[in-house]
Amino acid sequence: MSSDEKVPSSRIGRTARLGGLVAGQSLRWTATRIANRSRTDEDAAAADSARAMATADEIVTQLGKMKGAAMKFGQVLSTIDFEAVPEGEREAFKAKLAKLRDDAPSVSFAQIRKVVEKDLGGKLADHFHEFGEEPVAAASIGQVHRATTHDGADVAVKVQYPGVAEAVETDLRNANLLLPLIRRLAPGLDARAVMGELRDRIAEELDYELEAQNQRAVERAFRGHPFAYVPPVHTELSTRRVLVTEFVDGLGFEAVKALPDGERDRVGEILFRFYYGLLAREGRASGDPHPGNVLLRADGRVCFLDFGLMRIVPPDYLTGERRLARALVEGDAVEVHAEMAQLGYLPDASAFPADRILSQMREATEWWLLPGERRLTPDAVRDLAERTSGPRSDHYDLMRMQTIPPEALLLRRMEGLLFAVLGELRASADWNALALEVQQGIPAHTELGEEEAAWLAGRERPSGAARVPH
Numbered sequence: 001m002s003s004d005e006k007v008p009s010s011r012i013g014r015t016a017r018l019g020g021l022v023a024g025q026s027l028r029w030t031a032t033r034i035a036n037r038s039r040t041d042e043d044a045a046a047a048d049s050a051r052a053m054a055t056a057d058e059i060v061t062q063l064g065k066m067k068g069a070a071m072k073f074g075q076v077l078s079t080i081d082f083e084a085v086p087e088g089e090r091e092a093f094k095a096k097l098a099k100l101r102d103d104a105p106s107v108s109f110a111q112i113r114k115v116v117e118k119d120l121g122g123k124l125a126d127h128f129h130e131f132g133e134e135p136v137a138a139a140s141i142g143q144v145h146r147a148t149t150h151d152g153a154d155v156a157v158k159v160q161y162p163g164v165a166e167a168v169e170t171d172l173r174n175a176n177l178l179l180p181l182i183r184r185l186a187p188g189l190d191a192r193a194v195m196g197e198l199r200d201r202i203a204e205e206l207d208y209e210l211e212a213q214n215q216r217a218v219e220r221a222f223r224g225h226p227f228a229y230v231p232p233v234h235t236e237l238s239t240r241r242v243l244v245t246e247f248v249d250g251l252g253f254e255a256v257k258a259l260p261d262g263e264r265d266r267v268g269e270i271l272f273r274f275y276y277g278l279l280a281r282e283g284r285a286s287g288d289p290h291p292g293n294v295l296l297r298a299d300g301r302v303c304f305l306d307f308g309l310m311r312i313v314p315p316d317y318l319t320g321e322r323r324l325a326r327a328l329v330e331g332d333a334v335e336v337h338a339e340m341a342q343l344g345y346l347p348d349a350s351a352f353p354a355d356r357i358l359s360q361m362r363e364a365t366e367w368w369l370l371p372g373e374r375r376l377t378p379d380a381v382r383d384l385a386e387r388t389s390g391p392r393s394d395h396y397d398l399m400r401m402q403t404i405p406p407e408a409l410l411l412r413r414m415e416g417l418l419f420a421v422l423g424e425l426r427a428s429a430d431w432n433a434l435a436l437e438v439q440q441g442i443p444a445h446t447e448l449g450e451e452e453a454a455w456l457a458g459r460e461r462p463s464g465a466a467r468v469p470h
Contacts (some may be wrong), residue, residue, distance in 0.1 A: 028054070109133040110147065112159045119239040127237060131157070132439035137292065141206060141308070146247055153246070155234060158208065160241035167204060205308040208243040214284075214307040215245065221282050224459065226451040228274045228439050229301040248303045250295030257425060267294075268376075268427025269434065269448055270302045275418055276438040277452075279411070283318055285311045287410040289418045311410040317343065321411070328365060344405030352398060360395035364388040367419060368431040376431075381423035 036044035112135075113124055120127050130148040137144040142160040149155055152257045204210050212233045219230040231246035238244050251259075255266055275289050287309030295303040313321075320343050327335035333354040340357060341349035362369055367376065367384060386392055393399065404412055429446075437449060444453045 014182060019204065071401065107143065107161055111162045112143070115159050115162050115241055116157070120237065127258045128155075128157075139306075142208075142241075142243075147244075149234070149237070155237075155244050156231070156247040157237075158243040158245070160206070165241075172236055202309075207240055208238065208308075209240050211308040212238050212243055214310045215243075218278065218282070218284065218304075218307055221278070222274075225272050225301075226455050227301050227448060229297060229303045231303065231305070247356070248295055248297065248305075250297040250303055252295060253291030253296070253424075256294075256296050261426075261428070266427050266448070267296060267302060268422050268425050269429050271418065271421065271425075271427075272429070272431070272434050273438065273448065273452060274302070274413055276306060276435070279313065279318070279414070280322075280438050283313050283315060285313050285410040285414050287376065287413050289414055289419055289421060291424065309410065311407075312413060313388045313407060317407045321408070322439055325435070328358075328369060329436065329440075331358065331362070336361055343408065345402055345408075347403055351401060356395060356398060360388070360393075360398060363393075363395075368435040371430065371432045373428060373430050375426060375428035376419070376423040377426055378423050381420050410435075 016032055032047055036047055039047060066451065116127075117124055124131055126151070128147045129150050129152075130144040134145075135143040136146050136156070141164055142158050145157045147155050147157050147158065212235065215230065216235075219232050222228050222230050231248050234244040234246075256264065259267075271289070273293065275286055278284050278286060286307065288306050293305045295305070320339055322337040324343065327339055332410050336358045337346075337349070337352065337354035340346050340352075340361070346352050346357075364384075367374070367380075388395075389399065405448070432444075433445050434449075437444060444450045
């Protein structure tokens with residue numbers, strides 16, 4: 001998409017694109033399978049692989065052009081395991097979909113200027129001393145520019161794409177058009193429940209005032225933290241379509257990946273403690289713990305960005321997830337089965353043998369469930385995903401009958417993306433001890449843990465912040 005191309009907002013046009021994408025892919029998959037009847041097994045496998053890659057390319061192209069909610073749907077699809085895609089191509093397929101997150105195109109500065117001036121009133125120069133025309137980041141709903149306020153503050157200005165509100169409204173109405181494609185690629189998923197949760201979260205993400213509220217709450221919760229930093233919001237310059245925060249400079253993820261083992265391990269532990277601590281203490285699940293949302297500052301603290309895709313998990317539900325984690329650690333098959341049924345993962349509890357559910361869940365969570373130091377790698381992440389979420393799994397028959405409760409969608413997304421990020425970082429830690437410390441409240445066992453414990457003991461909890469029971 002060129003910088004001069006506008007976000008398509010016509011309801012008819014967006015509906016046609018989305019419907020055409022699904023219908024076209026359905027026809028092509030059918031044609032490939034018919035043709036495979038006369039092919040050798042080897043040729044049929046190659047044809048399936050080619051079709052999977054072509055599907056990913058078209059989804060990236062079409063949803064990327066549409067931006068808005070359609071593009072966000074594509075981003076979330078990149079975290080789901082697709083049984084219909086050949087196992088050897090599954091990770092490459094998801095990587096292509098992930099481009100919707102990492103390689104979002106930008107729109108022209110002229111369009112961005114119009115949005116800022118309309119929302120803030122007056123001219124751009126009335127509010128900013130300097131305003132960089134080239135975006136420093138671009139995403140599905142908006143892009144970020146660096147600017148300086150008249151009082152000298154260095155700020156990041158996140159501006160919503162013009163026309164994207166109308167586009168998202170249309171996409172949310174059309175969301176069900178994607179159900180056949182999702183069911184074809186992931187038949188074990190409760191696609192309708194997932195789409196319903198996505199509709200709710202994406203509608204919220206469109207409102208930058210709500211994102212500003214999220215960021216202010218998280219910034220207050222981590223204010224003065226020894227190793228995690230959240231930029232404060234400039235509320236007086238922020239609106240529904242413009243979000244202004246402190247600009248933070250630091251090393252991006254690719255640069256962090258090149259650091260020595262010890263420094264990468266430290267960053268990995270900070271990532272784990274931040275996202276799981278945010279969930280455990282504040283009851284907030286962040287849906288976007290991806291590499292583009294973290295920076296390593298010169299002072300050693302890790303800066304966390306983007307709080308648009310976030311869910312406040314009901315305290316009772318979070319308590320149930322905590323009981324489930326404890327039962328997994330203790331190897332209590334009856335309790336694991338009961339908690340998963342209560343939380344909504346098992347639609348018909350009687351169809352799931354307790355011993356097999358325990359075995360499945362312990363294997364799926366082994367990266368943090370097994371005690372001892374463990375260095376994660378991209379290969380280890382891929383291996384665990386293939387062993388626990390695809391046809392290779394001994395529990396594949398059970399998985400096809402399970403579902404993801406809406407309350408847990410962003411929680412599971414957070415866990416999956418964080419695991420993948422830690423693997424890309426090649427970080428090492430005793431993930432089991434970290435999990436028990438954050439989830440179950442055991443004493444800190446690392447230097448960072450002791451620093452955080454001292455900070456928690458001395459901080460004054462902000463008024464109105466949620467207290468999540470342990």
